[in-house]
Amino acid sequence: MSLSFLTTTLALAPTALRPAPLTRAAAPTMSEPIARREIFSKVLGSAALLSAAAANAEVDYAGVGFLGGSSTIDVNNANIRVYIKLPGMYPNAAGKLVSNAPYKNAGEMYSKCKFTAAESAAVKKYETRFIFLEPKPEYIIDNINNGLYR
Structure with missing residues (x-):
């Protein structure tokens, strides 16, 4: 019997007589849902991470440069380390400034702080560099201790 004869005979045989085709062993049924769940959870985790970056919180404000990054200082929002x-x-003088903030203007700053003569002279020296913007709670909370230590 030749191989071609056997192949032809099997091809023409009824389905019940044909041998089952060779296939790989089937994977366990639990592995497929776990893989899908794992992929799904990673996609959702990535989406959550990316959407968290787009939160609608106000982190910055127009006067952020005046918190110590420029020659002008926002007295109402700057922390003690700026001084x-x-x-x-x-x-x-810096401790009195941040402890008694906020101020509407320089006159109110002098009346609230009750500087000594030496402190008043130091403050007068830099008074032209001070501005008095609206206090922001997220900056006021760190005025005295912003957690930075030497």
Whole structure:
């Protein structure tokens, strides 16, 4: 019997007589749903991570440069470390400034703080660099201690 004869005979045989085709062993039934669940959870996790970046919280405000990044200082929102750069201001005058904030103007600043003569002279020296913007709660909370230590 030749191989071609056997192949032809099997091809023409009724379905019940044909041998089952060779296939790989089937994977366990639980592996497929787990893989789908794993992929689905990773996609949802990525989507959640990306959507968290687009939250509608106000993190910055127009005067952020005045919190120590420029020569002008927003007295109502700047923390105490900003005044370290100004000789004579830190720690006494700076402590009084941040403890008694907010202020509407320089006159109110002097009346609220009750500076000594030396402190008042130091503040007068830098008074032209001070501005008085609307206080923001997210900056006021860190005025005295912003968690940065040397």
